[in-house]
Amino acid sequence: MKKTKNSYKKSGVNIETAEKFTNYIRKSSKQAFRKKLDKVNKNNIGSFSSAFDIKSEKINDPLIVSSTDGVGTKLEIANQLKKFDTIGIDLVAMCVNDLIVQGAKPLFFLDYIATGKLNLSKMKKIVKGIIRGCKISNCILVGGETAEMPGIYEKNKFDLAGFSVGIISKKKLAQRSKVKKNDLIFAIPSNGLHSNGFSLVRKLLKNKKIDNFLKKELLIPTKIYTKEVLELYKRNLIKSSANITGGGIIENITRSIPKGLTANIDLSKIKVLKIFKWLKNKNISDNEMLKTFNCGVGFCLIVDKKKSSKLKNFFKKNFRPYEIGYISKSSKKINFLKKIRW
Numbered sequence: 001m002k003k004t005k006n007s008y009k010k011s012g013v014n015i016e017t018a019e020k021f022t023n024y025i026r027k028s029s030k031q032a033f034r035k036k037l038d039k040v041n042k043n044n045i046g047s048f049s050s051a052f053d054i055k056s057e058k059i060n061d062p063l064i065v066s067s068t069d070g071v072g073t074k075l076e077i078a079n080q081l082k083k084f085d086t087i088g089i090d091l092v093a094m095c096v097n098d099l100i101v102q103g104a105k106p107l108f109f110l111d112y113i114a115t116g117k118l119n120l121s122k123m124k125k126i127v128k129g130i131i132r133g134c135k136i137s138n139c140i141l142v143g144g145e146t147a148e149m150p151g152i153y154e155k156n157k158f159d160l161a162g163f164s165v166g167i168i169s170k171k172k173l174a175q176r177s178k179v180k181k182n183d184l185i186f187a188i189p190s191n192g193l194h195s196n197g198f199s200l201v202r203k204l205l206k207n208k209k210i211d212n213f214l215k216k217e218l219l220i221p222t223k224i225y226t227k228e229v230l231e232l233y234k235r236n237l238i239k240s241s242a243n244i245t246g247g248g249i250i251e252n253i254t255r256s257i258p259k260g261l262t263a264n265i266d267l268s269k270i271k272v273l274k275i276f277k278w279l280k281n282k283n284i285s286d287n288e289m290l291k292t293f294n295c296g297v298g299f300c301l302i303v304d305k306k307k308s309s310k311l312k313n314f315f316k317k318n319f320r321p322y323e324i325g326y327i328s329k330s331s332k333k334i335n336f337l338k339k340i341r342w
């Protein structure tokens with residue numbers, strides 16, 4: 001009896017499919033970023049590593065700023081609804097929105113995609129979203145890793161991670177030490193859930209049908225704030241900022257102010273979006289809502305009172321910042337005023 005020869009493909013890893021995927025990313029990336037290819041090694045995609053010419057940014061005394069993040073279990077919602085073209089935007093947003101808190105301009109992005117079996121159609125849609133996110137945030141997709149790992153991931157399951165690198169002049173790096181008593185706190189609206197709190201959302205939806213309202217809301221891609229926030233830093237209109245992600249406003253605003261100061265937040269001023277009202281009606285306490293979800297506040301700005309009137313000039317109508325609080329002296333990190341209006 002003739003023995004069947006073992007092979008990598010028979011173990012569940014298809015190198016040919018992976019190569020097709022890499023070629024697709026290479027071609028798509030070159031088309032999307034052809035105007036910026038003079039800043040990078042044009043053969044970055046598919047190479048062993050990626051290169052970027054930071055001199056092209058013409059920044060004195062430059063600092064490199066980095067951030068990494070994922071999309072969490074929002075991936076499971078994408079799987080459930082079989083919609084994969086926006087989840088890549090979420091991935092980029094989660095990384096670059098952290099970069100701009102430092103005032104750093106995003107330069108380039110790398111992704112990590114892991115799955116049990118490569119589904120070329122699904123992966124192409126994910127990469128389209130990543131490229132779209134990079135274009136919105138004005139950075140370049142320069143490389144990444146695709147890992148096919150049978151036995152680790154169940155059928156149709158996958159995970160994403162992103163890595164972003166930005167640049168800023170050392171003297172312009174955002175410092176929370178600049179925040180002082182009587183500075184004002186402004187909220188920039190979110191466009192929905194962004195990419196946090198989905199494990200709780202999925203628990204609430206277990207064994208339930210996802211209606212049309214939720215189908216629309218759950219996969220709205222995370223808002224990318226790079227253009228507007230960087231313009232504000234450039235014009236010296238903000239002192240500090242906070243990306244409202246995991247931990248909500250409770251955990252994140254406190255990371256942007258120095259010791260000895262308190263963020264006083266008037267919760268009644270928060271413009272709560274419909275999706276959060278839906279969640280609140282699922283027997284979730286106010287405190288749990290505020291530390292799990294953004295509740296309508298995607299990003300916070302801390303500004304000098306004298307400069308606050310200029311902020312709205314840099315935003316589209318739906319995302320104009322509005323005042324929600326102020327800074328005072330206290331050992332308490334955060335103080336909530338009034339109740340949130342659901």
